[in-house]
Amino acid sequence: MKRRSGPSLRQQLRPLAKCPGCHGQGVTSGLFHEMPCPDCNAGGVVDKETGAALAVDDLVLQLRLWLAxxxxxxxxxxxxxxxxxxxxxxxxxxxxxxxxxxxxxxxxD
Incomplete structure (x- = not known):
């Protein structure tokens, strides 16, 4: 059992789910054009446990970790x-x- 105090020194992948507002597309259809989805900050994903949108800096970090x-x-x-x-x-x-x-x-032959 490891003892730790404070936050982790390494970035961790968080469980993400598709945004229910835009179905993972990151955009919603307006009348004449597409607009960034306000439910997920145009990322297409939300936190799986809470369903809340990630902050933009956290969204970039999580997408980079998932891509890696x-x-x-x-x-x-x-x-x-x-x-x-x-x-x-x-x-x-x-x-x-x-x-x-x-x-x-x-x-x-």
Whole structure:
């Protein structure tokens, strides 16, 4: 059990939900144009527990943290896909020289 006093030294991801006013779009339709959603400060997300809009500086921070997490997950999935495909030359398991279009073997017949 760790003892701590005061706020965390690292920024934490907060659980977010789609804004019910704009359905996660960040804009609402006016009569002739779109306007920034007042319910979520045009962010498209609200606090999941309270349903309140985040302050603009907190909204920017949370969106940046969520984007960094999504990019990290994307890199990890790309790495897993590359491992499944095979070596760095693009050859997968059991593939060697002689593959033609659409992955068919070409024997020169």
């Amino acid at each position: 997490k999504a990019m990290q997950d994307n890199r990890q999935l790309k790495r897993q896909l590359a491992d499944m495909k095979g070596d760095s030359n693009g050859r997968g398991y059991g593939e060697g020289r002689g593959h033609g279009p659409m992955g068919m073997k070409y024997h020169g």
